[in-house]
Amino acid sequence: MEKTAIDDVEVEVNPMRVHAVRRPISDALGFSDFAMNYFELESGESFSGGLHTHHDQEEVFYVQAGTATFEVLIPDDGDGVSDGEPREVTVGAGEVIRFAPGEFQQGYNDGDERVVGFAFGAPKAKHDWGQIESLVHCRECDDEVGHGVDLTDDGRFELTCTECGTSFSIP
Known part of the structure; x- marks a missing residue:
């Protein structure tokens, strides 16, 4: 059994x-099969760095206070690639939103009130970087397409x- 207070867990940006x-x-308590992160988002801040999906993990977000907006892009033909346009979904205090593996999403605070919430992921506490895909503009293809994501030794994302x-x- 492990126990901690949220305020005792170090902030990792x-x-x-x-x-x-x-x-x-999840890091503080040594989770191996489940991820849990606590967030406080000021206006303009986001849970992640952009529209992305985890092919190896489903994600659930619980908003404890405030209102978060999620930009979502759901695969519509079963091939893991959406042909649709992103849409926005608002998640208020006391509400939960789930994303299956392959569903692109980005949650953020576009209001003036601080958002307090949790992100949960399963089945893993640590990401397999080869299973994360971000939807960004390719400098060569000149189109918004999927990019694999890797974390470099110096803490930068390589797409x-x-x-x-x-x-x-x-x-």
Whole structure:
């Protein structure tokens, strides 16, 4: 059995600096099969660095306070690639939203009130970076397409176009 207070878990910020408060509860308690992160998002901050999916994990977000907006892009033909346009879904205090593997999403605070919430993922506490895909503009293909994501030794994200193989790093 393990126990901790959320305020006792050290803040670990996304390398892209898209939020100021993220507390990795799963790391603090040594989870192996389940991920849990606590967030406080000020206006303009997000849970992640952009529209992305996890092919190896479903994600659930619970909003404890405030209102989060999720940009979602759901695969519509079973091949894991959406042909549709992103849409917005609002999730208020006391509400939960789930994303299956392959569903692209990005949650953020576009209001003035602080958002407090949790992100849960299963079946793993740590991501298999080869199973994460981000939807971004390819500099070579000149289109918004899927990019594989890898975390470099210096804490930067390296994105590689799944269509042409062009890579670039951020930030």
